[in-house]
Amino acid sequence: xxxxxxxxxxxxxxxxxxxxxxxxxxxxxxxxxxxxxxxxxxxxxxxxxxxxxxxxxxxxxxxxxxxxxxxxxxxxxxxxxxxxxxxxxxxxxxxxxxxxxxxxxxxxxxxxxxxxxxxxxxxxxxxxxxxxxxxxxxxxxxxxxxxxxxxxxxxxxxxxxxxxxxxxxxxxxxxxxxxxxxxxxxxxxxxxxxxxxxxxxxxxxxxxxxxxxx
Numbered sequence: 001x002x003x004x005x006x007x008x009x010x011x012x013x014x015x016x017x018x019x020x021x022x023x024x025x026x027x028x029x030x031x032x033x034x035x036x037x038x039x040x041x042x043x044x045x046x047x048x049x050x051x052x053x054x055x056x057x058x059x060x061x062x063x064x065x066x067x068x069x070x071x072x073x074x075x076x077x078x079x080x081x082x083x084x085x086x087x088x089x090x091x092x093x094x095x096x097x098x099x100x101x102x103x104x105x106x107x108x109x110x111x112x113x114x115x116x117x118x119x120x121x122x123x124x125x126x127x128x129x130x131x132x133x134x135x136x137x138x139x140x141x142x143x144x145x146x147x148x149x150x151x152x153x154x155x156x157x158x159x160x161x162x163x164x165x166x167x168x169x170x171x172x173x174x175x176x177x178x179x180x181x182x183x184x185x186x187x188x189x190x191x192x193x194x195x196x197x198x199x200x201x202x203x204x205x206x207x208x209x210x211x212x213x214x
Contacts, residue, residue: 001024001025001026001060002025002027002062002156002188003023003048003060003061003156003188003190004023004024004060005021005022005024005044005047005048005057005058005059005060006022007020007021007022007057008021008022008023008044008054008058008059009021009054009055009056009057010040010047010052010054010055011055016211017043018040018043018044018047018054018212019211019212020211020212021044021057021211022213023044023206025188026188027186027188028182028183028187028188029188029189029203030188030189030202030203030204031188031189031190031202031204031205032198032199032200032201032202032204032206033045033190033191033192033193033206033207034192034193034194034196034199034205034206034207035214036209039208039209039210039211040208041160041192042160042192045084045192047059047066048066048158048190049078050069050074050075050077050078050082051074051084053067054066054067061081061156062077062081062156079108080110080154081155082154082155082157082158083148083150083152083154083156083158084149084157084159084160085142085149085157085158085162085178086145086160087160087161087162087164088165089133089138089141091133091144091148093134094132095132096130096131096132097125097128097129097131097132097133097136098120098129098130100144100148101119101120101144101147102116102148102151104148104149104152105151105152105153108152110151110152110153112151112153115151115153116151119150119151119181122177122181123143123144123147124140124143125140125143125144125147138166138170139166139170139173139174142162142163142165142166142170142174143174145162146162146174146178150181150185153187154187155188156188156189157178157187157189158190158191159178159189159190159191159192160191160192161193161194162178162191162193163175163193163198164194171198175198
């Protein structure tokens with residue numbers, strides 16, 4: 001099992017956000033997490049990615065108990081095992097497309113030029129390698145963000161509203177590409193989305209409501 005959450009709880013101050021979440025995800029499986037704004041979807045994603053810590057419960061990723069890890073251990077997990085695709089892209093503005101694509105893989109010591117070149121072509125970014133993020137469209141920036149996440153060949157991809165800033169056609173194209181690449185690499189995919197239409201394209205769907213899986 002790639003992701004295994006048991007009775008996960010999280011509050012901010014006196015405001016409970018997650019009130020006992022159980023969730024499992026296998027390798028090579030895609031799961032859409034839906035729910036209203038403020039239901040805790042992004043919080044749950046951050047806990048699985050080691051970007052935040054649960055107050056109680058078990059958070060296991062690739063057999064590692066994140067609650068028993070220190071900051072350095074969780075950072076290492078994000079470099080090698082878990083990749084995050086954010087809605088806001090989070091590209092490094094001072095790096096061109098080629099450098100952004102290879103950034104995480106180089107940090108992890110996993111840079112593979114042939115794989116990165118194949119991703120560049122598959123993502124429709126050939127000829128754009130020397131451009132900087134500000135010179136790209138929103139769809140192109142999101143493709144770079146997806147390529148950066150996949151270049152490290154992670155076991156798990158966490159995607160937080162990855163098409164939220166794109167028009168419907170661009171969003172559909174990016175979603176198709178992400179699902180194809182996840183299928184080809186055997187990675188697990190956990191995607192937060194408000195769109196039931198996009199959620200229907202994944203293997204499984206779960207809804208988060210009032211801090212629990214509904």
